[in-house]
Amino acid sequence: MRYLRLYLHFLRFSFSRAMEFRLDFTFKIIMDCFFYAVNIAFYKVIFLNTPSLAGWSEDQVMVFVSSYLLIDALHMTVFASNMWWLPYYVNRGDFDTYLTRPVSTLFFISLREFAANSFVNLLIAGTIFGIALANLEAPYTLMQLLFYLGLIVNGWLLHYVLQMIFVIPVFWTQSSRGFNDFFFSMGTAIERPDLIYRGALRWLLTAILPFSLIVSFPARLFFGPTTPGLFWHLAGVTLVMWAFMLFLWKKGLRSYSSASS
Amino acid sequence: MSWHKRVISTEIRKILAYRSDFWVNFLGQALVQLFIARALWQTIFETNNLTQMQGMTLPELTLYYLLAPLTLKILIGEQIGFLSRDIYDGGLNRYLVWPLPALGYKVLTYMTYSGFYLLQMAILYSIGRFILNPAPVETIEIIRLVAGVAYLMVAALGYFCFMAMCEMVAFWADNTWTLGVMLRFIAGFLGGAFLPLAFFPEHIQTILNYLPFAAMVSGPVKLILGRATPAESLQSFIVMLIWIPILATCVRLMWRKGNLKYTGVGM
Numbered sequence: 001m002r003y004l005r006l007y008l009h010f011l012r013f014s015f016s017r018a019m020e021f022r023l024d025f026t027f028k029i030i031m032d033c034f035f036y037a038v039n040i041a042f043y044k045v046i047f048l049n050t051p052s053l054a055g056w057s058e059d060q061v062m063v064f065v066s067s068y069l070l071i072d073a074l075h076m077t078v079f080a081s082n083m084w085w086l087p088y089y090v091n092r093g094d095f096d097t098y099l100t101r102p103v104s105t106l107f108f109i110s111l112r113e114f115a116a117n118s119f120v121n122l123l124i125a126g127t128i129f130g131i132a133l134a135n136l137e138a139p140y141t142l143m144q145l146l147f148y149l150g151l152i153v154n155g156w157l158l159h160y161v162l163q164m165i166f167v168i169p170v171f172w173t174q175s176s177r178g179f180n181d182f183f184f185s186m187g188t189a190i191e192r193p194d195l196i197y198r199g200a201l202r203w204l205l206t207a208i209l210p211f212s213l214i215v216s217f218p219a220r221l222f223f224g225p226t227t228p229g230l231f232w233h234l235a236g237v238t239l240v241m242w243a244f245m246l247f248l249w250k251k252g253l254r255s256y257s258s259a260s261s
Numbered sequence: 262m263s264w265h266k267r268v269i270s271t272e273i274r275k276i277l278a279y280r281s282d283f284w285v286n287f288l289g290q291a292l293v294q295l296f297i298a299r300a301l302w303q304t305i306f307e308t309n310n311l312t313q314m315q316g317m318t319l320p321e322l323t324l325y326y327l328l329a330p331l332t333l334k335i336l337i338g339e340q341i342g343f344l345s346r347d348i349y350d351g352g353l354n355r356y357l358v359w360p361l362p363a364l365g366y367k368v369l370t371y372m373t374y375s376g377f378y379l380l381q382m383a384i385l386y387s388i389g390r391f392i393l394n395p396a397p398v399e400t401i402e403i404i405r406l407v408a409g410v411a412y413l414m415v416a417a418l419g420y421f422c423f424m425a426m427c428e429m430v431a432f433w434a435d436n437t438w439t440l441g442v443m444l445r446f447i448a449g450f451l452g453g454a455f456l457p458l459a460f461f462p463e464h465i466q467t468i469l470n471y472l473p474f475a476a477m478v479s480g481p482v483k484l485i486l487g488r489a490t491p492a493e494s495l496q497s498f499i500v501m502l503i504w505i506p507i508l509a510t511c512v513r514l515m516w517r518k519g520n521l522k523y524t525g526v527g528m
Contacts, residue, residue, distance in 0.1 A: 027434075028439050043461055054308075181289075182286070
């Protein structure tokens with residue numbers, strides 16, 4: 001309850017701060033719209049050259065695309081700004097402030113900034129997702145849809161965990177720019193159906209750095225046939241990644257040596 | 262001439278300062294993009310049971326995807342914020358006492374980054390070229406490579422103009438990094454870094470050929486890979502040469518107007 005109250009304070013501060021910089025607020029919304037447009041256009045052009053992709057038709061791929069746009073919007077709204085600042089706090093020693101607060105440091109550092117502009121984009125991404133679902137030719141039940149939405153939430157949290165795994169090395173490397181850039185490159189893997197990957201690359205993206213589990217596995221479970229193995233793989237890897245991130249975080253905190261670390 | 266050399270060597274030292282960053286960036290980014298693109302196109306080739314699409318075989322397309330993202334990286338050069346940070350923080354003040362022009366300094370640091378990434382591209386291209394196409398290098402290919410390098414550096418200068426305009430909006434607005442990101446999306450997609458332009462509908466290709474992005478990204482890549490005739494390469498180079506003075510004039514205008522707004526104590 002204390003954490004919920006604290007989070008509501010974060011929301012209030014974030015909205016009032018966002019309203020102070022209106023032009024910045026608008027630019028950010030437009031930027032995300034560009035991101036959505038480019039991603040949709042990418043697959044529209046692909047489907048001018050092929051009737052299907054990894055066994056999915058165009059309407060299925062559009063549901064897949066809109067799902068990762070939705071996850072991206074959720075991530076940008078809740079976590080992204082916080083992830084962005086963490087390396088700077090560690091590098092400049094500002095992280096001390098967060099360590100001294102009487103709440104979980106991970107909670108505070110992950111959720112303090114709520115991106116109000118991205119909340120608008122979340123509504124846009126939600127609309128795109130709704131349109132894609134409406135155009136999906138294959139029938140689905142309400143239960144299937146709710147199950148899919150649950151998996152999308154899981155994908156969103158997994159996205160956060162993976163980004164944290166790429167940010168936490170800043171405690172040892174002093175700069176996480178390389179890792180951060182690498183994470184964003186890996187982000188492309190989220191935007192492709194997992195069935196295109198084979199061999200070592202497939203193993204890497206579904207087990208070691210499970211970017212394909214964020215959207216592609218949930219989409220496969222939604223489009224069917226639902227295979228329990230796929231679900232348990234998703235659940236198992238997600239739990240392992242959470243445990244690994246928490247382990248890494250604790251190690252990182254122990255390595256932190258304050259100012260100019 | 263001495264300050265040019267000192268600026269270049271300082272910037273190279275900055276790039277190499279964080280070694281883990283450097284290696285993760287160098288190997289990770291390029292290879293990840295390449296493997297993902299290759300997997301996507303391999304699936305499409307196999308689904309349609311084709312050996313060529315839009316005149317490109319899978320190894321040719323793979324080489325394209327090795328070069329195109331690296332080309333975008335060369336164009337982008339220095340990271341977003343290379344000029345806007347100075348505007349916000351009042352950092353432009355130091356150029357009052359430094360014996361060098363502010364904008365000239367910014368061009369040089371930007372081009373140093375571009376030149377450095379060009380070196381990365383040369384290494385990765387050499388490796389990729391011999392794995393995907395083990396045929397011996399001919400004189401014509403060496404000429405193409407040299408021309409491609411020159412083309413890329415001019416293209417980086419053109420992209421600098423775009424970036425500088427986005428950054429200089431900081432004279433009037435609170436935060437401008439979003440403009441740089443938007444520019445990256447537009448240049449990447451309309452320039453052919455995400456998808457070769459040959460896969461776009463023909464009427465759209467015709468329009469894109471007159472915009473600077475295709476001339477900056479797709480133009481040099483096609484030249485290096487030998488996928489454009491000399492006439493086509495010359496045409497896209499000319500398109501870029503027409504755009505650069507227009508963009509440079511806009512940069513100078515914005516710089517002049519912006520300096521009048523600059524307060525010297527941070528914005």
